[in-house]
Amino acid sequence: MQHGKYRFIVGFLAVPLGLYALFVIWPFIQSIYYSFTDWTGLSPEFEMVGLANYERMLDDDIFWKSLQHSLLFALLLPVVTIGLALFFSFMINVGGRRRRGGPAITGVRGSSVYKIVYFFPQVLSIAIVALLFAFAYNPDSGAINSLLRGIGLGELQPLWLGDPDLALWCVMAVLVWSTTGFFVVLFSAGMASIPAELYEAALLDGADRVTTFFRVTLPLLWDTVQSGWVYMGILALGAESFAVVQIMTTGPGGPDYSTTVMVLYVYQKAFRDGQAAYATTIGVALLVVTLAFSAVVLRLGRRERLEY
Amino acid sequence: MGSTSAENHGTDGTAAVGRRDLIKRSAALGLISVPTMSFLSACASGGGGDDGEKAKAGKKTAKNPLAVNESAAMEFVLFDGGFGKEYAEDAVKIYEKNFPGAKVKFSATQKIQSTLQPRFNQGTPPDLIDNSGAEQMDMGTLVGKNQLADLTPLLDAPSYDDPAKKVRDTLRPGIVEMGQFDGEKVWILYYAYTVYGVWYSRKALAALDEEYPETWDQMLAVCAKAKKKGIAGWTYPGKYPYYIPFSLYPMIAKVGGAEVLDAIDNLEPNAWKHPAVKACFDAYYELYRKGYILRGTPGLDHIQSQTAWAQGKALFLPNGSWVENESANVIPDDFEVTVSAPSGLDSSDKLPFGTIWASGGEPFVVPAKANNGAGGMEQLRIMLSEASSRNFTSKVKSLTAYNGGTDGITLTPGLKAGVAALEKAGQNVVNPRLQDWYVQLQKEKIGVAGLGEMMAGRLTPAEAIKKIQNFADEAAKDDSIKHYKHQ
Numbered sequence: 001m002q003h004g005k006y007r008f009i010v011g012f013l014a015v016p017l018g019l020y021a022l023f024v025i026w027p028f029i030q031s032i033y034y035s036f037t038d039w040t041g042l043s044p045e046f047e048m049v050g051l052a053n054y055e056r057m058l059d060d061d062i063f064w065k066s067l068q069h070s071l072l073f074a075l076l077l078p079v080v081t082i083g084l085a086l087f088f089s090f091m092i093n094v095g096g097r098r099r100r101g102g103p104a105i106t107g108v109r110g111s112s113v114y115k116i117v118y119f120f121p122q123v124l125s126i127a128i129v130a131l132l133f134a135f136a137y138n139p140d141s142g143a144i145n146s147l148l149r150g151i152g153l154g155e156l157q158p159l160w161l162g163d164p165d166l167a168l169w170c171v172m173a174v175l176v177w178s179t180t181g182f183f184v185v186l187f188s189a190g191m192a193s194i195p196a197e198l199y200e201a202a203l204l205d206g207a208d209r210v211t212t213f214f215r216v217t218l219p220l221l222w223d224t225v226q227s228g229w230v231y232m233g234i235l236a237l238g239a240e241s242f243a244v245v246q247i248m249t250t251g252p253g254g255p256d257y258s259t260t261v262m263v264l265y266v267y268q269k270a271f272r273d274g275q276a277a278y279a280t281t282i283g284v285a286l287l288v289v290t291l292a293f294s295a296v297v298l299r300l301g302r303r304e305r306l307e308y
Numbered sequence: 309m310g311s312t313s314a315e316n317h318g319t320d321g322t323a324a325v326g327r328r329d330l331i332k333r334s335a336a337l338g339l340i341s342v343p344t345m346s347f348l349s350a351c352a353s354g355g356g357g358d359d360g361e362k363a364k365a366g367k368k369t370a371k372n373p374l375a376v377n378e379s380a381a382m383e384f385v386l387f388d389g390g391f392g393k394e395y396a397e398d399a400v401k402i403y404e405k406n407f408p409g410a411k412v413k414f415s416a417t418q419k420i421q422s423t424l425q426p427r428f429n430q431g432t433p434p435d436l437i438d439n440s441g442a443e444q445m446d447m448g449t450l451v452g453k454n455q456l457a458d459l460t461p462l463l464d465a466p467s468y469d470d471p472a473k474k475v476r477d478t479l480r481p482g483i484v485e486m487g488q489f490d491g492e493k494v495w496i497l498y499y500a501y502t503v504y505g506v507w508y509s510r511k512a513l514a515a516l517d518e519e520y521p522e523t524w525d526q527m528l529a530v531c532a533k534a535k536k537k538g539i540a541g542w543t544y545p546g547k548y549p550y551y552i553p554f555s556l557y558p559m560i561a562k563v564g565g566a567e568v569l570d571a572i573d574n575l576e577p578n579a580w581k582h583p584a585v586k587a588c589f590d591a592y593y594e595l596y597r598k599g600y601i602l603r604g605t606p607g608l609d610h611i612q613s614q615t616a617w618a619q620g621k622a623l624f625l626p627n628g629s630w631v632e633n634e635s636a637n638v639i640p641d642d643f644e645v646t647v648s649a650p651s652g653l654d655s656s657d658k659l660p661f662g663t664i665w666a667s668g669g670e671p672f673v674v675p676a677k678a679n680n681g682a683g684g685m686e687q688l689r690i691m692l693s694e695a696s697s698r699n700f701t702s703k704v705k706s707l708t709a710y711n712g713g714t715d716g717i718t719l720t721p722g723l724k725a726g727v728a729a730l731e732k733a734g735q736n737v738v739n740p741r742l743q744d745w746y747v748q749l750q751k752e753k754i755g756v757a758g759l760g761e762m763m764a765g766r767l768t769p770a771e772a773i774k775k776i777q778n779f780a781d782e783a784a785k786d787d788s789i790k791h792y793k794h795q
Contacts, residue, residue, distance in 0.1 A: 038788075040446075040452075040453055041425060041429075041449075042425060042429075042446065042449045042450055042453060042455060043428060043429070043449070043453035043454070043455050044428075044430070044431055045453060056788065134609075137607065138604070138607060138612055139603070139604030139606075139607035139608070140603070140604040140605075140607070140608060140621075141612075145604070157603065157604065159546075159606050159607040161547070161607050162546050162547065162604075162605075162606035162607030162608075163606070163607070163764075164761075164766070249547070250547040250548070250549075250607075250756060250760070251547065251548070251751075251752055251756040253752070254547075254756040254757065254760065255606070255756060255757075255760055255761065255764070256756065256757045256761050256766075257752075257757060268748075271421055271422075272446065272747065272748070273446055273449075273747065273748055273789075274446030274448070274449030274450075275449075275788060278788065
């Protein structure tokens with residue numbers, strides 16, 4: 001039965017691998033190649049320039065700023081989002097008090113409603129979310145400052161997106177708001193498959209919610225958390241951060257470059273300044289950062305596997 | 309819940325790659341990479357402008373001075389923005405009538421760059437492009453890489469209405485120069501004509517018993533009076549502070565002479581350190597210091613600031629003549645939209661009151677590799693006729709590059725004010741080129757990081773000038789951008 005096994009496998013894998021190579025690997029190779037040229041993106045003529053683009057990148061203050069902001073996004077956003085999501089999903093699924101006649105392990109009252117409420121932002125496109133918040137942050141007539149005025153804090157009228165000290169945090173808050181729901185659902189699914197006996201045993205031993213969470217839920221959920229972590233980090237480095245910064249902030253990318261992130265800088269160089277080759281160079285840097293991030297998270301997150 | 313991460317299975321499974329494997333792999337890589345490189349370069353330069361495909365010239369006649377091939381197809385891609393596409397469709401109809409044998413492919417899009425960039429890379433661009441909007445392709449790069457056709461034949465052709473006059477003689481001042489980068493060749497024809505300046509409601513000023521202030525002391529007095537009534541003096545698009553130059557730059561020219569702006573455009577060392585620049589920065593900073601700027605302005609975008617202005621929350625707004633069309637739905641009927649040239653400092657200014665920034669908008673280009681470039685130029689010649697120009701002005705409330713053509717149509721208040729401002733300015737029309745020569749420098753660096761920060765009170769004028777001068781020096785040294793000089 002063994003003979004022909006490999007031919008069989010190769011036969012099935014050839015097409016998908018070919019497609020993968022053509023549409024995933026090939027563009028990577030291409031963009032790395034272009035980063036050694038002076039291609040403008042607007043004309044078919046270009047020449048090899050060696051490492052000139054990389055030298056320029058190392059001297060570029062805006063690049064370093066955007067790198068800083070991207071790293072902050074990648075480090076901070078997953079912590080906050082996943083932390084919140086873990087808390088919410090624990091309360092929805094496990095954290096409730098026992099009710100008469102109900103199951104021993106249950107969420108807080110109204111948890112099914114909460115689940116929908118948390119997930120709701122996820123159905124909105126990030127572009128719409130960003131636009132909505134851009135209105136809410138409007139210092140003149142936006143919801144947030146109106147609310148502050150309404151509760152008698154009329155003297156406190158921050159400029160939000162117009163203030164270089166606040167803009168980056170405002171943008172991050174929007175990303176947290178819009179992505180937490182996804183992880184609540186993801187972690188809820190994970191928690192639902194943890195056997196109830198484990199919780200009951202913990203309860204019998206007199207464990208409170210905090211202990212239950214750290215001793216039972218989190219360890220058994222670890223793999224999901226880790227994947228979520230990498231996923232969130234890549235989102236924060238890539239598409240999502242681009243959308244919110246591009247749509248919401250001054251300039252865009254300001255005030256005074258306070259929110260410029262790497263993806264936005266790639267876009268600006270390629271599609272505004274006609275410097276496609278330099279843009280691919282920054283893209284290569286972004287690739288390196290993303291790979292390093294995933295490697296670090298997977299490495300640090302490795303721990304003993306629990307069977308149940 | 310499964311702990312199914314692949315790494316647990318893979319940690320020792322994928323282990324050591326043998327030396328022989330490594331050699332095999334690197335050999336394979338070498339085999340791939342050789343053809344790869346040639347394929348890659350073919351990819352970016354695919355097609356590569358085959359001149360043989362170009363349409364043959366037609367017969368040159370009085371009615372066809374550009375010798376358009378009467379049966380060649382012509383393709384026209386328009387930016388579908390604030391001016392819509394109707395005006396261009398009307399002009400296309402005339403082209404089709406004049407050349408019944410020609411097939412015209414007309415399309416309008418907001419995505420100029422994403423639609424056309426690949427076609428430039430393949431060497432198969434359309435024959436006429438309105439390269440405008442948020443996705444405008446960088447003109448400096450297009451010119452620098454020889455992607456555009458010289459429009460001199462069009463400018464030297466007889467005008468559509470009067471065979472005795474060349475097209476170039478029917479255009480408003482500055483239009484031809486704006487289409488040049490360095491040297492005599494004209495790469496761009498700006499079809500719309502924009503008046504920049506300080507926009508206000510004549511009615512609101514009348515309610516304060518004031519006229520538009522000609523000096524800065526008067527400006528501050530008007531703002532003080534408005535403040536007492538709870539109205540802010542100024543607002544501007546704080547998220548896009550590169551609107552501030554629309555009134556600030558002509559003020560600098562008025563105070564110190566137009567050569568100050570030329571030096572700035574030429575990226576000359578210490579151009580920003582001219583005393584006129586400092587004086588004007590100080591003047592604007594005074595608006596912030598005295599609290600004459602609408603609260604929250606640094607966080608507003610252009611639409612929000614225009615709305616606040618239309619609602620009467622602020623008197624003055626630096627903007628361009630599109631504001632009347634763009635904010636038409638929030639401007640009250642009795643608002644009396646008016647534009648004025650910027651106030652100066654005092655009577656010692658170099659240029660008279662009335663010095664204003666006006667220049668072309670909606671840049672049209674004919675690609676060098678177009679199949680039917682003559683057809684594209686002919687289409688432009690049709691659009692520059694008096695009838696087409698009048699059609700544009702009456703439809704979209706904006707002037708065109710055609711000098712005149714406003715008689716006999718009812719002008720909106722803002723447009724009327726724009727025409728009057730141009731008349732008052734006479735020869736004193738300035739045209740700073742930073743915004744089309746160095747987009748990033750003008751918008752992001754000078755605009756957002758310099759002026760925006762100063763007007764939000766986070767930089768003093770002296771600090772802003774130092775920062776902006778540094779940006780300008782960096783741009784002057786940067787070889788990755790093409791540099792231009794006033795002729």
